[in-house]
Amino acid sequence: MELRKKLDGFRANFEADIERKTILDNEAVRVKRTGAEEQALKMGQRAPDFTLPDMAGNQVSLAQLRAGRPVALVFYRGLW
Amino acid sequence: MEQLALQEIYPEILKVGAQLAAITPGRTPLPVEHPLAQVAAQLGVGPAGEGRSFPVLWDEGNRVADLFGLKHDFSDATRDLYRAAQVDLDAINGAEAGWTLPLASTYIIDKAGVIRHAVVTADWRVRPDPNDTLARLKEAVADR
Numbered sequence: 583m584e585l586r587k588k589l590d591g592f593r594a595n596f597e598a599d600i601e602r603k604t605i606l607d608n609e610a611v612r613v614k615r616t617g618a619e620e621q622a623l624k625m626g627q628r629a630p631d632f633t634l635p636d637m638a639g640n641q642v643s644l645a646q647l648r649a650g651r652p653v654a655l656v657f658y659r660g661l662w
Numbered sequence: 663m664e665q666l667a668l669q670e671i672y673p674e675i676l677k678v679g680a681q682l683a684a685i686t687p688g689r690t691p692l693p694v695e696h697p698l699a700q701v702a703a704q705l706g707v708g709p710a711g712e713g714r715s716f717p718v719l720w721d722e723g724n725r726v727a728d729l730f731g732l733k734h735d736f737s738d739a740t741r742d743l744y745r746a747a748q749v750d751l752d753a754i755n756g757a758e759a760g761w762t763l764p765l766a767s768t769y770i771i772d773k774a775g776v777i778r779h780a781v782v783t784a785d786w787r788v789r790p791d792p793n794d795t796l797a798r799l800k801e802a803v804a805d806r
Contacts, residue, residue, distance in 0.1 A: 652802030
């Protein structure tokens, strides 16, 4: 996939600076050490319902998304 | 940027009878003069959310991320790095979110609303393969 390659290239470029990469590596380790991953909801727990605006400003709830279907929820960090 | 790969599999997700939504603290679209918006424009993809056919939901202040136990803060070193790279989260994510982010995560919610599978990682650079997400949704569709 051409686009994927470009994006990977962008990230590789961003992390090419070794100092920068080290900070990002350290950050991942630091967050892990805070036990943040263990705080997250896990398999078998009920997903809390919520309502958020989509990018057009429409209010969308988890209940609406589900509507008897399974749903994948992907949390990401802005553009990353 | 993960959403670009998700976009590719979205038609298949709908076809198998499942749904997908992305949740981000990012206020979009970014101002056109923003470096990241320019990169996106060069790639011809537009800013986050734009041109995506699946729902991209704005989680202002990471409130829903907090409900899922995913909200975390930044180290000063990382904050400085982002600032130096002109990645100003106050501008991107809104001052209310401050310098907090969700852990990068992919949840599969089953038909009954229970978490069927969760991938939660402190290293946001490692994400599940969208094809795995699709495969898990297919399994969840087959649940009775």
